[in-house]
C-alpha cells in the first residue's frame with residue numbers, strides 16, 4: 248500500500264452532507280472491469296445529459312487536479328464499493344477532510360493510502376478552503392496531525408493504529424499473517440467446540 | 454459469574470482471534486460470499502501477489518450484480534456484464550471457490566441465497582463485499598459489508614481487521630397494523646435515527662415488534678441497517694429462526710444440530726447488558742412508509758405530506774428543497790395520487806417469497822394500470838421456483854408484470870436495468886439516491902404492498918384504501 252506522510256496541494260470544497268458512493272463512483276456508467284477511475288469520478292454531475300461538461304466544481308480549471316477533498320457530514324455513505332476511493336485517487340486526491348465519514352468508506356480509504364480526516368469542528372478550515380478557491384495550496388501532515396494553509400493551521404485526531412498503518416504503508420495481509428498461529432489455534436478450537444462453524448458443507452452433494 | 458454481556462459482545466468475543474500490533478481486532482469470518490461486481494478485482498490482486506484463498510470451503514461466489522434478469526437470459530444478454538460474469542467464474546474456478554453460476558438452481562442475490570441455503574447461521578460471522586451484508590443479521594449472525602481490499606484480505610487470511618464498534622440497541626415497542634411490515638419499521642427507524650445515526654455502532658433490534666417478525670421480515674429490517682449508517686445489525690435468534698433454518702442444505706444435522714442449538718440458545722443480550730446508546734420506537738401508530746426525497750431518512754407515512762422547506766429547520770432547508778426539486782414535488786405535496794411510470798418489486802430488501810405473496814395478493818385478478826411498467830424480480834432461483842409452484846408468476850404475468858430471473862436488477866442498475874430519465878418509480882429496494890436507478894429517475898422506496906397497489910392504480914396509493922383486500 249502507498250504510504251502517507253504529508254501532502255501539499257489544492258483543496259476542493261464540496262460542502263455537502265451525505266455525499267454517497269453512488270455519486271462518487273457511478274458504476275452504471277463504467278465500461279468494463281478496469282475503467283478510467285478518475286474519469287468516472289462524479290461523472291453524473293460532471294457531465295450534462297448531452298455529454299458536455301457541467302459547471303461542477305471539479306470541472307473548473309483550478310480544481311482539475313486537487314489533492315484534498317473537503318466535505319461536510321457522512322461523506323462516502325451508501326454502497327461499500329471501493330471504486331469510490333479509486334475514483335478519488337484517480338484524479339490525485341490523497342486526503343478527504345469531513346465533519347464525519349461513513350464507516351466502510353473510511354476503511355476503504357485506509358486500505359488505499361488515502362487519509363480520512365474527521366474534523367467535527369471545521370468552520371474556520373471550511374471558510375479558508377472556500378476563500379482560497381483553489382488559488383493556494385493546503386498541507387496535510389500526518390506525523391504532526393496538522394493541516395496548514397499559509398499562517399493558519401488546524402490539528403486533527405486519528406487513531407494510533409490507523410496513523411501507523413498509513414505512515415508505514417503497511418502490507419495489511421502480511422501484518423495479519425504474523426498471527427497465523429493464532430488463526431490456526433482458533434480454527435482448531437472452533438472445530439472442536441462449534442464444528443458447524445468450521446465446515447460449510449452442502450449436504451445435498453454428499 | 455461473568456458480567457452481563459450484549460449479544461454483540463458474545464459473538465465478537467467468540468470470533469476474536471487476536472489483536473494486531475496496530476491495535477486492531479482480528480475477527481474470524483465463518484462464511485464469506487463474493488459477488489461478480491467486486492470479486493474479479495480481488496481475485497486479480499490476490500493472484501498477482503501470489504497468494505491463495507485460505508479457506509475455499511468457507512468461501513462462495515454468487516453471480517448477482519451484473520446479470521440480466523430477463524426471461525431466457527444468458528451471460529451475454531447484458532453485454533456489459535459478460536466480462537464480469539466470466540471473470541467471476543474463472544477467478545472462482547482458478548481459486549477453488551464454488552460458484553453459484555447462471556443456470557445453477559441456487560443462483561440469486563447473495564443476501565437472499567446465503568440464508569436460504571442455511572449457509573449463514575445464528576451466532577456466525579459473515580462478510581460480503583457489499584454493504585447489505587447486514588441482511589443476515591435477521592438470523593442472529595454478525596455481518597460486515599466490506600470493500601475490495603478487505604475482501605482480498607479475508608480471502609487470504611479468513612479474518613477481517615476491525616476496530617471494535619460501539620453498541621446501539623433499538624427497541625421496537627407496540628404492535629404492527631396490517632399492511633405494515635419489516636420495511637416500514639426499518640424506514641421509520643431511519644427517519645428517527647438519520648442516515649448517519651448508526652455510524653460506528655453495531656445495532657441490535659429488540660423488543661416485541663422484532664420478536665414478532667417473521668424471519669423474512671427480520672432479514673428485510675436488518676438489510677436496511679447500512680442505511681442507518683451501521684455496518685452490522687442483528688436480532689437475537691429465537692425459535693422462529695431455529696425452526697426456519699432446520700433442514701436447510703447447509704444447516705447442521707443430527708448431533709451437530711443439537712449441539713448448535715444448545716449454543717444458539719445463549720445468543721441474546723443478558724439482562725443488564727451495557728449499550729453505548731439506546732433508542733426506542735413505538736410502532737403501533739405506524740402506517741405504510743414511503744420516501745419522498747433522495748435519501749432513506751426522507752420518509753413519511755403514506756397519508757402524510759412531503760415537507761415544506763419554509764417550515765423546516767433552516768439548516769435543512771436547502772437539502773429539503775433540493776430533494777423536492779429532484780423528485781419533482783411541490784413543497785408540502787401529498788404523495789397519494791401522484792402518477793407513477795414504473796414499479797419494481799425485488800432486491801435483497803424485499804424479494805423473498807412472503808414479499809411476493811403480499812404483492813400477489815393485492816394484484817390478483819387486477820391489471821397493471823396503463824402506462825405503467827411493472828417488474829417482479831425474485832431474489833433467488835429458489836424463490837422463483839417456490840413462487841411458481843404457488844402460481845404467483847401467473848398472477849403477476851396475467852396482470853401485466855414482467856416476471857424476471859433472479860438477480861439485483863434495477864436496485865443499483867449495475868446490470869443495465871434502469872428506469873427512464875424523469876420517471877417516477879415505486880421500488881421495494883433500499884436506496885433512493887439521485888440517479889441510483891438511472892439518470893434523473895425519481896425513486897420512492899416502499900414495501901411490496903404499496904408497490905403492488907401503485908402498479909394496479911397507476912398512482913401512489915394507500916393500500917389500505919383499496920377495495921376487496
Ligand code: SF4
Nearest residue numbers: 585800801861864865
Ligand atoms: S439487490 Fe441491490 S443492494 Fe442488494 S446486493 Fe444487489 S445491488 Fe446490492
